[in-house]
Amino acid sequence: MNAIKILTSVCVLSIVTFLVKGGFVKKGLTLAPFVGVASAQESDQLKYADFETPVNNRPASSRGGWVQLLSYEESPAGRSVFKGMAGVNPPSPDIVRTSKESPNKAISFDYQLTGPNQYAGVGVEIHGQPDKDGKPVADDVSAYKFLMLQAYATGVTSLRVEFLTRGQGINISNGSPQMTFRVSPGFNTYKLPLKSFAQPQWGNPRVDTKEVLKKLTSITVFAYCGPCTPLSGTVVVDNVVFQK
Secondary structure (H helix, E strand, O other), X not given: OOOOOOEXXXXXXXXXXXXXXXXXXXXXXXXXXXXXXXXXXOOOEEEEEOOOOOEOOEOOOOOOOOEEEEEEEOOHHHOOEEEOOOOOOOOOOEEEEOOOOOOOEEEEEEEEEOOOEXXXXXXXXXXXXXXXXXXXXXXXXXXXXXXXXXXXEOOOOEEEEEEEOOOOOOXXXXXXXXXXXXXXXXXXXXXXXXXXXXXXXXXXXXXXXXXXXXXXXXXXXXXXXXXXXXEEEEEXXXXXXXXX
């Protein structure tokens, strides 16, 4: 991964806003009307998820796609644990404000990764669009060059982003195209080159990342470990954007 160049720039946030666990301000929200954005082929960027408009009082992507928390671990005896929005099922990240003075919204979750485990993780899956007839809807983002997102993380030194395609004729059993990137202290913007996304060595079957990008149904962002010692922390994600 040393060959991968990741450009970061620190977003301006007041330190006084770090008032709750994880450093962000929780806020109750009401359902707002959905407003669509330009399609992937109509703009120099696709605003995939800014979390400004909840759907059914849950966080949603910019076009109303489903958002939920996920976890995995090698051993059932060492369960990964997460905490997000209270009283919802399936589990959802919480909605937070990124500063006390700003109405800008983001998603947040707390996690605990336990050991011994050869691998474990807690993350969030973001669907670009609402499902149709119970099936994921795909975006063609193959014309874009970068994925940009804002992230804040404690407890881990890196996050992993993965591209998923489901129900589109590409059946990946394990290991979709992904990329790990180091996180810096604070709430930062990360610019990830799409050409740097690849399947891990154990990914099966092998696929061309470009083909997945043509039929992208969701994105995941994970805090992970491997091999694992006990870890805990908070992850905040905002403004997930594809850019040409």
